[in-house]
Amino acid sequence: MKKFNLIVKVCLVLGVLVLGACTKSAAVSTGGKDSLTVVTISQPRSLDPALARDTPSVIVMRQIYDTLFTQDLSTSEILPSLAERWVYENDARGNPTILRLFLKRGVKFHNGDDFTAADIKFTLDRAATSPHLQNMVEAILRTDIVNDYEVLVTLKFPFAPLLNNLSQPLMSITSERAVREGGDQYAQNPIGTGPMQFVSWLAGNRIELTRFDNYHGTMPRIKDITIRFIADTATALLELETAGADILIGVQPQDISRIEGDKNLQLLRAADFSIAYVGMNTRSGPLSDVRVRQALNHALDRDLLYRTVFNGVGGVGRGPLAERVWGSAAGVLPQYEYNLDKAKQLLTEAGYPNGFRTNIYTNDNPIRVDIAVIIKNMLARVGIEVDVNVLEFATLLEVTDTGKHDMYILAWITITGDPDYGLEIFHTRAFGPPGNRSFYSNAEVDRLLDLGRLELDPVRREQYYIDAQKIIHEEAPWIYIQEGEAMVATRSNVRGFVIDPTSYHSFFTAWFE
Secondary structure, rough: HHHHHHHHHHHHOOOOOHHHHOOHOOOOOOOOOOEEEEEEOOOOOOOOOOOOOOHHHHHHHHHHHOOOOEOOOOEEEEOOOOOEEEEEEHHHHHOEEEEEEEOOOOOOOOOOOOOOHHHHHHHHHHOOOOOOOOHHHEEEEEEEEEOOOEEEEEEEEOOHHHHHOOOOOOHHHOHHHHHHHHHHHHHHHHOOOOOOEEEEOOOOOEEEEEEEEOOOOOOOOOOOOEEEEEEOOHHHHHHHHHOOEEEOOOOOOOHHHHHHHOOEEEEEEEEEEEEEEEEOOOOHHHHHHHHHHHHHHHHHOOOHHHHHHHOOOOOEOOOOOOOOOOOOOOOOOOOOOOOOHHHHHHHHOOOOOOEEEEEEEEEOOHHHHHHHHHHHHHHOOOOEEEEEEEEOHHHHHHHHHHOOOOEEEEEEEEEOOOHHHHHHOOOHHHHHOOOOOOOOOHHHHHHHHHHHHHHOOOOHHHHHHHHHHHHHHHHHHHEEEEEEEEEEEEEEEEOOOOOOOOOOOHHHHEEEE
């Protein structure tokens, strides 16, 4: 008994790393509380990685699944996860197109099944047929199983961002048996190998998760996580203030001073990899003319819009890639100045001297609704009448996936920290669900983006992406609104939570003081 007590004391002193290696009974949080409640604005579309890539879905997936690798986004270093080791091998032409993976042994899925190479092959093969994931694995020719814990991934061509892509929660590893047996119900009953396992999903209300006590990695100190969906931001903040929630994702700019003035709360802020933008459907009526899209860029006072809506959070958008992302050209692109005369001149040249009628779609995020209303008023000054349509988030994605819109408001996050992912949204192959809801297409941009993913020399690779951004900027499928800054509020006794610049936050690292 004395020896056992000593072990427990050592575990408590050394903290979470040792807790994962000590007895499961010792792997509990401190502070007398072991249930964490998170509030967010939007609910997921699906918890099957092959069926959704929206941020609300991926945030939940992040808690449930593991990936082959993880990534230190501050250094871009690739770290082991389900793949313990890996090595690139050359093909017959001397190109590094064979990736040999050595998998971690002893990993269990939440249903008790062993994780093996068959699950890797199943996940990668399935991703190749998913409209949400095809662009992440397009370079993969085939995946071959060497044995239960060794896999060969053969590429069609050298692909610089492959490891970055496979590190993302979008590429979470799924159980072949669980997906096949779950059928259409799997998306609401996911099985992963991650630190938290799925318990229940009450649509429109909450998702319940609990700690997976056979987790192969560092054991969470928290036992249960509830992720609640509250669309009304005032109600969401009130829940945090009254201790009905412990973490609030998506703090509104107007609430900053209120949170900072509450001794029971703490506000966390960090620049992220996102761009908030107004997308224009380049296949829709007047917006198919580049002069019209440029006119709209000149007709919006983006500085005023930023000051009015974002209250100093982040910065005014200046390019297709957030400036924090490697390869961003935001600092060198000429900006569309606010100039109503220039806007009217371009509209006249395009054949619309008296403007036209159009629409803009957004979801029920209050900031985006405010942006839509302000844009409506600003464009009226050049004769453009705008109908504002506010939809639930999943419905917004469905409408814009199929091109049933003129304009829309969304954000794009370069989740890999690599411009290949950040700019893929402008490639012709990315029409619809993969992200290109502007249906923008330019053969030279496609060529430059393809060269960028093939090029292994970082200097040449960066230049391809800069050249592509210059063309995109000139042809104006987007109006850049804001360079993102993530803001998360927590109760003051929450420890261990760190903002992720991709917005795919890990809640399971949190604990209570």
